[in-house]
Amino acid sequence: xxxxxxxxxxxxxxxxxxxxxxxxxxxxxxxxxxxxxxxxxxxxxxxxxxxxxxxxxxxxxxxxxxxxxxxxxxxxxxxxxxxxxxxxxxxxxxxxxxxxxxxxxxxxxxxxxxxxxxxxxxxxxxxxxxxxxxxxxxxxxxxxxxxxxxxxxxxxxxxxxxxxxxxxxxxxxxxxxxxxxxxxxxxx
Amino acid sequence: xxxxxxxxxxxxxxxxxxxxxxxxxxxxxxxxxxxxxxxxxxxxxxxxxxxxxxxxxxxxxxxxxxxxxxxxxxxxxxxxxxxxxxxxxxxxxxxxxxxxxxxxxxxxxxxxxxxxxxxxxxxxxxxxxxxxxxxxxxxxxxxxxxxxxxxxxxxxxxxxxxxxxxxxxxxxxxxxxxxxxxxxxxxxxxxxxxxxxxxxxxxxxxxxxxxxxxxxxxxxxxxxxxxxxxxxxxxxxxxxxxxxxxxxxxxxxxxxxxxxxxxxxxxxxxxxxxxxxxxxxxxxxxxxxxxxxxxxxxxxxxxxxxxxxxxxxxxxxxxxxxxxxxxxxxxxxxxxxxxxxxxxxxxxxxxxxxxxxxxxxxxxxxxxxxxxxxxxxxxxxxxxxxxxxxxxxxxxxxxxxxxxxxxxxxxxxxxxxxxxxxxxxxxxxxxxxxxxxxxxxxxxxxxxxxxxxxxxxxxxxxxxxxxxxxxxxxxxxxxxxxxxxxxxxxxxxxxxxxxxxxxxxxxxxxxxxxxxxxxxxxxxxxxxxxxxxxxxxxxxxxxxxxxxxxxxx
Numbered sequence: 001x002x003x004x005x006x007x008x009x010x011x012x013x014x015x016x017x018x019x020x021x022x023x024x025x026x027x028x029x030x031x032x033x034x035x036x037x038x039x040x041x042x043x044x045x046x047x048x049x050x051x052x053x054x055x056x057x058x059x060x061x062x063x064x065x066x067x068x069x070x071x072x073x074x075x076x077x078x079x080x081x082x083x084x085x086x087x088x089x090x091x092x093x094x095x096x097x098x099x100x101x102x103x104x105x106x107x108x109x110x111x112x113x114x115x116x117x118x119x120x121x122x123x124x125x126x127x128x129x130x131x132x133x134x135x136x137x138x139x140x141x142x143x144x145x146x147x148x149x150x151x152x153x154x155x156x157x158x159x160x161x162x163x164x165x166x167x168x169x170x171x172x173x174x175x176x177x178x179x180x181x182x183x184x185x186x187x188x
Numbered sequence: 189x190x191x192x193x194x195x196x197x198x199x200x201x202x203x204x205x206x207x208x209x210x211x212x213x214x215x216x217x218x219x220x221x222x223x224x225x226x227x228x229x230x231x232x233x234x235x236x237x238x239x240x241x242x243x244x245x246x247x248x249x250x251x252x253x254x255x256x257x258x259x260x261x262x263x264x265x266x267x268x269x270x271x272x273x274x275x276x277x278x279x280x281x282x283x284x285x286x287x288x289x290x291x292x293x294x295x296x297x298x299x300x301x302x303x304x305x306x307x308x309x310x311x312x313x314x315x316x317x318x319x320x321x322x323x324x325x326x327x328x329x330x331x332x333x334x335x336x337x338x339x340x341x342x343x344x345x346x347x348x349x350x351x352x353x354x355x356x357x358x359x360x361x362x363x364x365x366x367x368x369x370x371x372x373x374x375x376x377x378x379x380x381x382x383x384x385x386x387x388x389x390x391x392x393x394x395x396x397x398x399x400x401x402x403x404x405x406x407x408x409x410x411x412x413x414x415x416x417x418x419x420x421x422x423x424x425x426x427x428x429x430x431x432x433x434x435x436x437x438x439x440x441x442x443x444x445x446x447x448x449x450x451x452x453x454x455x456x457x458x459x460x461x462x463x464x465x466x467x468x469x470x471x472x473x474x475x476x477x478x479x480x481x482x483x484x485x486x487x488x489x490x491x492x493x494x495x496x497x498x499x500x501x502x503x504x505x506x507x508x509x510x511x512x513x514x515x516x517x518x519x520x521x522x523x524x525x526x527x528x529x530x531x532x533x534x535x536x537x538x539x540x541x542x543x544x545x546x547x548x549x550x551x552x553x554x555x556x557x558x559x560x561x562x563x564x565x566x567x568x569x570x571x572x573x574x575x576x577x578x579x580x581x582x583x584x585x586x587x588x589x590x591x592x593x594x595x596x597x598x599x600x601x602x603x604x605x606x607x608x609x610x611x612x613x614x615x616x617x618x619x620x621x622x623x624x625x626x627x628x629x630x631x632x633x634x635x636x637x638x639x640x641x642x643x644x645x646x647x648x649x650x651x652x653x654x655x656x657x658x659x660x661x662x663x664x665x666x667x668x669x670x671x672x673x674x675x676x677x678x679x680x681x682x683x684x685x686x687x688x689x690x691x692x693x694x695x696x697x698x699x700x701x702x703x704x705x706x707x708x709x710x711x712x713x714x715x716x717x718x719x720x721x722x723x724x725x726x727x728x729x730x731x732x733x734x735x736x737x738x739x740x741x
Binding site for chain 1: 228262348466633
């Protein structure tokens with residue numbers, strides 16, 4: 001009972017706080033609820049495929065001011081592989097039109113993490129790939145399950161996110177990437 | 189009694205910080221201006237009706253549900269969060285001890301340049317987890333977070349040290365056992381001057397973990413402190429990678445190993461090579477008496493301190509994944525795995541769009557054990573040579589998967605699997621023996637328009653043993669980006685008991701919008717096994733309706 005009361009208090013505090021946050025410059029574009037919250041990726045350590053520790057807060061820098069797609073996936077996740085394969089077929093065109101970079105973050109545990117590099121190279125994907133083996137970054141970003149995709153603007157702020165993948169979804173993502181690259185506010 | 193509300197204190201801290209944020213946001217820029225609050229939510233609700241034919245029991249509550257909600261706050265170098273969980277009451281197949289609700293997880297963390305301190309609950313993995321891994325896997329009902337203190341220090345570039353201490357979550361309580369651990373990792377390329385630009389990258393690491401549990405045994409003198417140590421190396425050069433870890437555990441008599449005092453040993457080695465369009469993997473593992481848990485008087489999924497990954501393919505198609513899945517045997521196994529994945533490029537037999545082929549083989553046997561019959565003396569239990577494989581077959585899996593796109597609107601995935609499954613050993617039963625099964629799967633996707641797609645799966649599992657053969661069909665229609673509907677039927681047509689030749693018919697429909705997914709389902713669920721990462725959970729048969737909602741912001 002006490003716990004419940006406290007949760008209520010907590011949510012009350014959050015609700016009361018929200019309008020104040022909406023006035024801060026950092027969250028000014030957040031006009032449309034959950035999709036447009038602009039925050040950077042947290043400084044959680046992930047691993048490159050050659051074992052180097054990398055802070056997630058820096059991975060957008062490779063796009064040099066252009067948008068970055070961050071896609072959470074796993075070797076055992078069929079829709080994830082479908083999404084990354086479908087984008088891979090058009091990736092060259094996407095990069096030409098918007099300069100976008102795709103970063104694929106695998107949440108595979110010790111059982112499958114060693115299979116990530118052979119799979120990625122075997123499929124000929126040209127993405128930057130990282131491992132989040134104990135799901136620290138997945139947890140910090142409140143991801144329920146994979147696939148889960150984030151779109152970051154050139155400054156590395158999250159401007160859009162989406163859970164799940166259905167055949168054809170990539171066409172919509174491509175339009176959003178173009179809007180972000182052109183500095184437009186997202187219409188969705 | 190005195191600790192009854194102590195777990196709420198960090199929550200008050202979070203609330204306090206939120207109010208500070210509210211107060212300062214209107215004024216001059218403060219560090220809390222960059223504060224963000226984010227969260228996620230998941231609920232699974234299922235109704236149950238008795239179905240004696242499939243063995244679905246009467247559930248007195250009729251409706252059961254599992255709910256999780258995380259709320260995280262981050263502000264510059266500071267972050268904090270809580271997770272509320274409610275099991276009203278736990279879904280069938282989850283441990284009934286979850287019944288109830290409350291704050292199951294809360295933490296506060298501060299990061300400086302070379303230091304990170306976390307208090308409260310945390311998750312951590314040392315190396316590949318052989319001696320320590322705390323993690324959450326909701327679908328299995330596993331959450332072995334530690335509640336205590338973790339400190340990470342980076343004294344030099346390329347050197348990472350982690351120390352931790354805590355007590356494991358045990359449903360809505362805490363285990364009395366105290367777990368302490370230390371891990372050190374060095375990236376030689378970063379640390380050694382001039383080694384930075386070398387193509388070969390070498391990382392070495394070592395860890396030590398110990399647990400304290402009071403001696404509660406009426407008959408034996410059992411060790412109250414049990415230590416385990418591990419060393420590892422990772423070596424990469426271009427497309428080549430070698431990973432190896434070796435671990436030993438001091439004598440740790442417990443219920444699972446029959447209270448023997450034999451030390452434990454485990455080794456895990458893998459090598460991969462990948463070049464353009466080709467990937468190769470070989471891996472081997474030996475496990476000997478390596479069940480490491482907070483309570484020596486328990487067995488099962490709850491209370492594990494370490495994680496022993498299964499060296500087998502993780503299947504995803506229903507008949508291959510849930511009828512005969514393998515789970516690591518912590519008391520002893522010898523395992524090997526090899527995999528080749530090849531992308532045949534466009535043109536030639538790769539077709540117009542390229543073709544992917546994966547061939548995977550894994551084999552697991554027991555370890556060779558020579559009984560010592562010394563239970564009245566030293567209680568070492570058995571002897572076993574490190575490289576000696578036992579004669580008992582636990583598992584074999586040979587599978588071939590092919591993926592090909594024929595036209596922009598037609599795609600095919602096809603798979604063949606041959607399984608050999610020691611049901612007695614893997615599921616802890618007697619009288620079922622070793623089962624051989626062949627599985628064939630065809631999965632075709634057709635896009636009618638860029639947004640409308642239909643996927644059809646046809647699967648069969650052929651065996652003359654156990655429950656006999658199965659067939660399965662599945663239709664999934666998706667309307668991107670929001671809608672999906674799927675219907676499926678699993679039919680146990682080859683059951684020797686003709687009354688058990690049952691159709692398990694079901695369906696699901698739902699909506700995806702942004703980060704929210706809502707799914708409604710109805711139908712029969714076969715009794716089966718759900719596995720993630722080589723850890724498995726038995727799910728009993730059920731019949732009823734379900735609602736699942738996930739969301740995050």
